[in-house]
Amino acid sequence: MSSEESNSNRQMARQNGIVQPLLTDLYQITMAYAYWKxxxxxxxxxxxxxxRTNPFQGEFTIFAGLEECLKFLENFHYSDSDILYLQQTLPDNIEPEFFAYLKDLTCKDIRVSAIEEGSVVFPRVPLLRVEGPLIVAQLLETTLLTLVNxxxxxxxxxxxxxxVAGKNVSLLEFGLRRAQGPDGGLSASKYAYIGGFDGTSNVLAGKMFNIPVKGTHAHSFVTSFSTLEDINSVIIRHAETQEPCNLLELAIEWRKRVSAIIDISPEEASDGELAALISYALAFPSGFLALVDTYDVKRSGLLNFCAVALALHxxxxxxxxxxxxxxxxAYLSVxxxxxxxxxxxxxxLPWFSKxxxxxxxDINEETILSLxxxxxxxxxxxxxxxxVTCQRQPALGCVYKLTEINGQPRIKLSQDVGKVTIPGHKEAxxxxxxxxxxxxxxxxxxxxxxxxxxQKVLCRHPFQESKRAYxxxxxxxxxYKVYWKDGRIHTMPKPLHEVxxxxxxxxxxxxQDIKRNLNPTPYKVAVSDDLYNFIHDLWLQNAPIGELS
Amino acid sequence: MSSEESNSNRQMARQNGIVQPLLTDLYQITMAYAYWKxxxxxxxxxxxxxxRTNPFQGEFTIFAGLEECLKFLENFHYSDSDILYLQQTLPDNIEPEFFAYLKDLTCKDIRVSAIEEGSVVFPRVPLLRVEGPLIVAQLLETTLLTLVNxxxxxxxxxxxxxxVAGKNVSLLEFGLRRAQGPDGGLSASKYAYIGGFDGTSNVLAGKMFNIPVKGTHAHSFVTSFSTLEDINSVIIRHAETQEPCNLLELAIEWRKRVSAIIDISPEEASDGELAALISYALAFPSGFLALVDTYDVKRSGLLNFCAVALALHxxxxxxxxxxxxxxxxAYLSVxxxxxxxxxxxxxxLPWFSKxxxxxxxDINEETILSLxxxxxxxxxxxxxxxxVTCQRQPALGCVYKLTEINGQPRIKLSQDVGKVTIPGHKEAxxxxxxxxxxxxxxxxxxxxxxxxxxQKVLCRHPFQESKRAYxxxxxxxxxYKVYWKDGRIHTMPKPLHEVxxxxxxxxxxxxQDIKRNLNPTPYKVAVSDDLYNFIHDLWLQNAPIGELS
Structure with a gap:
């Protein structure tokens, strides 16, 4: 392993430092004790x-977070200080043997089957199936939900x-400053890239996940220059001849020539902005991408940019x-x-048109559609x-439901049929x-x-008897593939770019009609005839006595 | 320092591991190079x-995140691997001396003044004022925004x-599983506590920040029991006499007596639920708080709970x-x-009524108001x-604006008056x-x-000439207090409970009218007459030529 890789792994370990068994709800631990006792x-x-529902009023979801779930399982272990903390936090009468039991817990007897990371997935189809000791499987709930949701x-x-942007437009994630905490920002960069973005402004995300990082300068860079006198150096060597060129003189000359063509007076353009763009061009002559709206795109920014771009040329x-x-x-880009x-x-200069x-x-899906x-x-x-905040719907409501215990199926009934769980050990x-x-x-x-x-297969709606089709x-x-078994990763999750x-x-x-933005068609999720009957027999056995619900 | 404290500090360091100089937008570093060059x-x-705007359609904001900003300043340092990554990421023509410059950068020449953490704050009043070398102050932008926002x-x-809940109701944060990443969950627990919550379900947050943690059990605990035979032990010792008591027999007996009073037949109640509650009570006899809606609150949950509670008594x-x-x-609680x-x-048993x-x-502000x-x-x-996701408005739009350079004020103009910045070095x-x-x-x-x-003070609206009052x-x-100076924390941030x-x-x-939920009155933020004139003189000097905006 190169030193870079080991550095990057250390960074990763640091980030994952908080993904540990105590990153959970207390009730998982109180339940564990009640089960144990x-x-x-x-x-x-x-x-x-x-x-249960696709986000963003859409009809599909992308499954992600599997790799982090596997890392969590690998590192699942209560440290001495965790145990000490739990001893202080739980009631005094907890039997000390329970803490000894926790201390030795690992995920060696857990088996996790999952859908491949990066797949489109749909409501009610389990993304993960976790099998193993009741107590351990229960203790994994909150952390797995946090990592997948x-x-x-x-x-x-x-x-x-x-x-909505189409294939030919680049998409960059610029959300770190508005993200929900530092790790919210890193996760956003990573999963935005997985979802189809081309890069991020977040340097640490670039370093940790090997995602392209992009960025230029801010308005403050422009406003930090007031006049042309604020430029300290103006000389750049020609890319090929190495002859010194005076970028300021060239830019001022070009500004006059361009202003005649686009019918904007050079006096209208900000000299501070020109000074800033020249300074930026001197630093990044091959990567000159300039912010042009600090003062006025039409009357100042575009003119100054073109002057500097032509001078650079x-x-x-x-x-x-x-x-x-x-x-x-829309108007300004045109x-x-x-x-x-x-x-x-x-x-x-044909390249200039490109x-x-x-x-x-403040761009969102609707802005892009409108543009x-x-x-x-x-x-x-x-x-x-x-x-990064998923403003339109800031949480995906993944749940983690018990479907079988000691070989016996479990069903969670609810007056809301959508919340009834599909019992038993299932395949998808x-x-x-x-x-x-x-x-x-x-x-x-x-x-x-x-x-x-x-071969024809009878596909049935899980809850509506009349809905069925061959x-x-x-x-x-x-x-499903088995991703975790015998205390280790059984199928390696794919690297980021493959996901x-x-x-x-x-x-x-x-x-296409399932993916469209407006009123998409729902994708069907069905159960087999055998599973349908299994659900409804169990439902009947568990139906409450004395009321019609 | 006790071993617990040092453990907790290690946890903290692990979490803060990702709050480092590379947790920033790339353009901060490209700007730094352009400034340097x-x-x-x-x-x-x-x-x-x-x-610029209070969140949640309210008229106030609570300032938080200062302590984490100070930790970031304390640890600000580019590691060797950071420098290596930047060398690989930035264009080839970057002068090597720049990386040597970055390598030695610290916040020793930065001064940060801030409002006290936990204060109510208002639009346009700076929460932090950062002074010092342009390059360093610029490099801090994104991370400070991420930590404060x-x-x-x-x-x-x-x-x-x-x-909205009032003083007499307890509020617990239960959001980890829906939080925006693991650290989103930890931050949510910490800042919910600061904002007035009484505790969290997040165990790691409890350990790291010394916040009370709370929790009982989930529906899966109840559904994991099917019949009364699923209980493995039924004996508990009397709290005072230490006599063995059969909690199952007592509970069944009480269930009959209670069912007569509340007119629900014991046959309607779930035996699996009773088994689960008895098991939970055996584990937590002094902390018995039971989930009662797995089957039916009225016909099963309440009856079973009362039976077990009376048996425990x-x-x-x-x-x-x-x-x-x-x-x-509302109905079920009544x-x-x-x-x-x-x-x-x-x-x-008068205590039973309490x-x-x-x-x-799925509770939000409106649910509580309606309840x-x-x-x-x-x-x-x-x-x-x-x-935890701040669903109603998932981002606070803090910005970081240059207001002075080398003693010269800077103003960022905008066609949107609300976005014009207030220039110069100011006090609040x-x-x-x-x-x-x-x-x-x-x-x-x-x-x-x-x-x-x-003494009467003339207070003026920053942008509307006619709005003024003594x-x-x-x-x-x-x-403002100075929190960071000479490379170290100058005013210690207050501990969590004081914040x-x-x-x-x-x-x-x-x-009260500023705090109310519906149509609150805006709190006034004004500028002095001197600052008003200063803003408008500068605005005039920077006004564009040739257009009326």
Whole structure:
């Protein structure tokens, strides 16, 4: 392992330092004691981790967070100071043997099956199935939920932005300052990348997860310069000839020539802004991307940018583009593109018309859809608050429900049918049609044979008797793999970039009407006939006496 | 230092491991290089960190996060691996001396003045004023924003819940599983406590911050028991006499007696639930608080709870109460209280009428207000998603703006007047009336004398010429203290419980109409006449040429 890798692993360990058994709700530990005390140490349970509703009024979710769940299982261990803390916190009458029991607990007898990270997933289909000692499986609940809920929510949010933005636009995550805490920011960067973003402004996320990092300068950089006298150096060596060029003189000259073309007086443009852009260009001659809205995009920013970009070109460098952080982004991006095209024409510099236009002002899915309708000319969106806080729906409601204990199925009834759990040890299959699209997800009892290609399968709504259909799959995908078994990782989770690719390939299997922004069609999740009858027999056995609900 | 303290400090260090200089936007580092390259190493700047709008449609905000900002300043240092990463990430032509410069950077020349953590604060009044070398002060921006934004948002949210719930109701934070990442959960627990919550379910937060932790059991605990045969032990020793008591027999007997009083047949109640509650009571006889809505609160949960609570009483223990996690919380809490009162009367056990009722189903500010109107009988709310994700407004928009450089004021103009910054090095004062209420916050230029008690002060709206008023303060509070100076903490931030008290005492200085939930009155933030003229002279000097905006 190189020293860089080991450094990066140390960083990771630091971040993961807080993902430990005490990162849980106290009731998991009080329940563990009650189970322990009532002799349930050898009880074996099955828990399903699933959600009930897709976020963002959509009809799909991206599953993420699996790798972090596996790391948590690997490191699951109560330290001496954890035990001490629990002894101080729980009531005095707790039997000391319980703490000895906790001290030795690991996840060696736990088995976790899961859907592949980065897959599209749907309500009620378990993302994780956790099997093993009741007490240990129960103790994992809160931490697994914490790790899956936000990761999946962020990845889904990012994937939605990618869909509305289209393939040809770059998406950058700029949300660190508005994120929910430092780790909220890091998770946002990571899962935004997985969901389809191209990079982040968050340097630590870049270092830890090997995600491209991007950024230029802020308004404060521009306002820190007042006049042309604020520039300390003006000389840059030509990229090829190494001849010294005076970037200030060249820029002032170009500003005059450009102003004639775009009909803006050079006097209207801010000299402080020009000084700032020249200084920035001197520092980053090959990566010159300038913020142009500090004063006025039309009358100052664009003119100053073009002047410096053309001056840089005289010195053998090509500018990258501009960023606009306020105002009417459709209008301003069109204005900027027209300006670049005029200049490209006037000075015979075709590349100038292709300069990058970045936009970054409080952008959300709706803004992008509206900009699309208006015919914007933006090449890249920098997205912050709405992305990282998932403003439209800031939590995914994954739950973790007991479905079997000692081989006996468990059902959680509720007056709200949507909250009734599907009992027992189950498998999940995705059935595909001949055109490659996913048709339906099917839950079966684990004792049933898997659906077969070309054979008709009866798919039933889990709770509505009349809703049923036969499906003849052209392809059957068993959704679960065993990821954790015998105290270690059994299937290695895929590296970040493969999970990122999985998101896009998995989304491609969904019909467009399921993915669309407005009134998407729900994807069907069904149960087998056997599982349907199993659910309803159990429901009947557990039905309350004396009331009709 | 005790071993516990040192353990807790290690935990803290682990959490703070990610709060480091690379937890920033890349553009801070590219700007630093551009400043460095243009000879601005010795430039001195003043930045203000402030927000423009109070969150949650309210008219106040609680400032929090200061202690974490100070820790960040203390530990500010680029490691070798950070420098290596930056060398790989920035363009090739960056001068190597810049990395040597970064390597040696610390916050020794930075001075940070701030408002006391836990204070009520208002739009445009800087929470932090950061002075020092331009490059270093700029490099702090993103991390300081990340640390202040979420902390203040959470503390404000929690304080709002406390206000609507009133003083006599307990508030517990139950949000870890829905938090935005593991650290989002820890921050939520910490700042909810500061804002006025009484405890959290998050065990690690309890350990790290010494916050009370609370919790009982989940529905899965109840559903893991099916019949009375699932109980492994039934014997508990009497609290005083140490005589063995059969809790199961007692509970079954009591269930019959109670069912007669509350007119519910014992056959309607779930035996699995009774088994679960008995097992839980055996584990926590002094802390018996039971979830009663797994099957049916009215027909099963309450009856089983009362049976076990009365059985425990026969063994010398007093139960604590119940938790309801679904359904009509107003109706069910009234039903539960009436049931407790009937039993208290029937069996001459007055304490039974005072049993605690905890409610915890997707509760937000509006739910509590509506429950208040309906006359609920809830003693304690457990609040999760809405609290920790700040669902109503998931980000506070703090910004960090350059206001002075090398003694010269800087103003950021904008077509949106609300976004114009107040330039220069300023002081902030809070003026109080004779009744102890805060009247107005006043920003002045630092060169002006402080307002004096009993002397009239002209307070002006920063941007509207006609809005002005004389105020004669009965008390003047200078809002800033220097917290960081000469490379170390200059004023120790207060411990958590004192910050928590500060929130309540600070809120008491606000008039009720400013704090109310519906259409609150805005609190006034003004500038002195001198500062007003200073702003507008500078605005004029920087006004664009050739357009009326």
């Amino acid at each position: 009532s002799g349930k140490v050898n009880d074996v349970a099955v828990f399903d981790l699933f959600f 936000f990761a999946s929510l962020m990845a889904t949010n990012a994937a939605r932005y990618r869909m 005289d010195c053998g460098y090509r500018a990258v583009g501009i960023r606009i952080d306020s105002g009417d982004l 204005l900027a593109r027209e300006t670049f095209e005029s200049i490209a024409g006037a000075f015979k 300069l990058t236009i970045v936009a970054s002002n 699309n309708e208006q015919g914007h000319k933006i090449d890249c969106f920098g997205i912050g608050t709405h992305l 299959y995705r059935l595909f049609g001949a055109d490659g699209h996913a048709l339906i997800d099917l839950l079966q009892r684990s004792s049933e044979p898997a659906p077969e290609v070309g 499906v003849i799959p052209s392809k059957v995908e068993h959704l 990122r690719e999985r998101v896009q390939s998995s989304l491609r299997t969904l019909r | 243009s000879g601005k190493v010795n430039d001195v700047a003043v930045f203000d960190l402030f927000f 979420f902390a203040s948002l959470m503390a404000t949210n929690a304080a709002r819940y406390r206000m 026969d063994c010398g223990y007093r139960a604590v109460g119940i938790r309801i996690d679904s359904g009509d919380l 039903l539960a209280r009436e049931t407790f009162e009937s039993i208290a009367g029937a069996f001459k 049993l605690t009722i905890v409610a915890s189903n 208040n109107e309906q006359g609920h009988k809830i003693d304690c709310f457990g609040i999760g998603t809405h609290l 004062y809070r003026l109080f009336g004779a009744d102890g209420h805060a009247l107005i916050d006043l920003l002045q230029r630092s060169s002006e004398p402080a307002p004096e008690v009993g 105020v004669i303060p009965s008390k003047v509070e200078h809002l 928590r008290e500060r929130v309540q005492s600070s809120l008491r200085t606000l008039r």
